[in-house]
């Protein structure tokens with residue numbers, strides 16, 4: 001899991017909570033070099049908690065991009 005709080009200067013430890021991933025089927029299309037050109041539409045949402053700062057975030061992860069929102 002990534003670091004939701006890169007500015008934090010403490011010895012952060014991030015604990016992941018329950019997460020949920022959608023299970024949509026998707027058409028995989030490749031170009032002539034074998035690169036996948038359609039993106040996985042599925043997303044994962046969950047919570048993460050820094051045990052050093054005692055902060056919590058919700059996160060959404062889709063197509064390799066993770067967004068955090070402090071809660």
Ligand SMILES: [Zn+2]
Nearest residue numbers: 008012050053
């Ligand atoms: Zn922290």
